Amino acid sequence: MAHRWTNDLTHDDVTPKSAYLNRRQLMAGMAGLGLTALAPKANAAADLTPTDFDVISQYNNFYEFGTGKEDPAKHAHRLTTQPWSIKIDGMVDRPGDYALGDILSKMTIEERIYRFRCVEAWSMVVPWNGFELKDLLDLAGVQSSAKYVAFETLYRPDEMIGQKSPFLDWPYVEGLRLDEANHPLTLMATGLYGKDMPKQNGAPIRLVVPWKYGFKSIKSIVRITLTDKEPPTSWNKSIPGEYGFYSNVNPEVDHPRWSQASERPIGGGFFAKRIPTLKFNGYETEVANLYDGMDLRKNY
Amino acid sequence: MIEPLNTFVRKTPNWLLYLIGAAYPAWLLYAGLSGGLGVDPVKAMEHALGKAGLQVLIAVLLITPLRRFSKFNFLSWRRALGVIAFFYILLHFLVWMVLDVQILSQVWADIVKRPYIIVGMISLLILLPLAITSNNISIRKLGPRWRKLHKATYLAVALGGVHYIMQTKGFEYEPYIYLAVVIGLIAIRKLPKKRAAQPVKRQVA
Known part of the structure; x- marks a missing residue:
């Protein structure tokens, strides 16, 4: 819907x-x-x-193509995105390989203009095109025992040359609690600015969770697994003291190495002013209730 | 080939070195303002200056081993290179403070709270008196103490290498390579000086 x-x-x-x-x-x-x-x-x-298209598509953290911000734009052209399917498995009624074309034929693509806040304290405003993750989960039929959703990025080092380096434990994995995954803000994005998703931004399909730091929004997804256990997440595995499972945008909880109180909007050149970071990246009204009673300092 | 090069090095006026040294930040500023540093010129300039500072300091550390293990002699460039490196690192700090963090209270909070910034700041503070005393008057006034003082360069460069490693997000080779080179260049100075011993032996024989 x-x-x-x-x-x-x-x-x-x-x-x-x-x-x-x-x-x-x-x-x-x-x-x-x-x-x-x-x-x-x-x-x-x-x-x-919204941030300029050129900025959004030339300043990326997509370590599968290298660790520099310009590396993905330089190297992502090697990625073949056709054919593409997503394996949906675990606690679902209809597990299987879902061809992307079949999925899209059942979805209504809409535009969502979201703030995008990187954990590195920079930000953009991105006009995404996509559909709600819940619609995809409904397609597969989530069983009542499921509590979490695990995601996996494509692993293809021949095309994703960054995967040849041991920078992270490939493939990249991410996860959400089921209620986060079902939230109407949680988007499966297939494009931006009305164009197909640029490869460096996570073509052909990626997650967008606007109230969480950018690394939660996993790119080039090939697998979605419904599970009853909190799934491992790449950055948490790599540096558990700095990146937690939740990773909600929160100006009150600093990263151990820098403050999260403010952010630098990208695209404003040398003299762009910092702006204050909003709790839950400005989506507090919509999502704060998901975390009622939770210590957000502990569950960073 | 070595002799003409050494003569050229010896005859290079300091002002020319400073001029070439100043050209790099000037170019960065121009490129940043004209879009040549990508969409985030602040970070690009900040990182470029920090790395250039470290690279020039590594060049400074190379001069002594080069003199010892080859006939290349860049000694007369060393002081200017050290001062240029200091200015790169100072600019690196200023770009971070003024264009990146911007908010003074946050700058101060970072300096006292963030380990990688603390390490970087210590390195900069060590370099400060070295830069101030990089002139003939100080050398004369301080006498043998000048050499002792300027050995602090080793610590400052090593801390710079550590600072570079600490600011990366995951595992990257490059900063470790830099630190390994720095440690190698410091360690090489501790090698026993065989060459000096040999002529003594011959005299005895």
Whole structure:
């Protein structure tokens, strides 16, 4: 079922100045009354503009193609994305290899303009195209015993030359709790800016979980496994003290090596101002209840 | 070939070295402003300056072993190279502070809290008095203490190599190669000096 969620950042919304000034005045008024805690999370004006396509497609962390930010754009052309299928297995009623074309014929592709916050404290605004992960999970029929969803990236070192280096334990794996996976914000993205997904951005299909740090949004997915145990995740395996299973965007919980309180929007050149990082990357209203009663400092 | 090169090195005026040294950050600034450093020029410049600083310091450490194990003599470039490296590292720090982190309270929090920044800062602070005393007056005034003081270069470069390793996200070869080279260049100085012993033996015989 598409269109469960409506963008709060849209193209034609691009800086409706009056609206945002009003919100600011509202915020200022509330601050005066000491009510900032009650105020809705305002979108900073800069947030409203999607980052340029060239920036989104030339600045990538996709270590399967090398560790430099420009490496994926340089090397991802080697990747063949056809044919492509996703193996869905584990606690599902209809396990099997699902051809991407068959999946897409059953889905409604919609546009979602999401903030994208990397754990390295930089950010973009990306107009993704895709469908909700829940729709795919429904296709396979999740069994009631399942509690987690595990994801796996393609492992093909001939094409993904970064996999020849032991930088991470390949293939890249990620995971979500089932309720996170079923959340309407959780997207399986097949494109951006209305174009097919650039290979360096995770073609042909990738996950997008906008309230989590970017590395949770696993790229070029070939396998989805429903399980009742918390699945291993690549960065957690690599540096458990720095990257947890949840990895929710949280300005109050620093990375051991740097602060997460603010972020640098990419694409603004030398003098781009830092902006404050929002809790759950600005999606607090939508997802905070998933973590009720949890110590987010412990479950980083 | 060695002799003309050594003569050329000896005759290079310092101002020319400084001019060439200054050209690199100037080019980085130009490239960054004109899109030549990619979409994140701040990080690109920050990393390029840090790495260049480390590379020039490695070149500085190479000069003594080159003199010992070959006839190449770059000694008259050493002081200028050291000062250039210091300025690269200072600029590396300033780009990090002003263009990257931007917020002063956060800069300070990082300096006291983040191990890799602490290591980098210590290295920079060690280099500071060395850069300040890199002039003839200081050499004269400090006498033999000058040489002792400037041996701190070894520690500063080693810390720079450690700082480079600590800031990577996962496992990368490159920073380890840098640190291995630095340690190798320091260790090579500890090799017993056989050549000096030989002529003594011959005299006895």
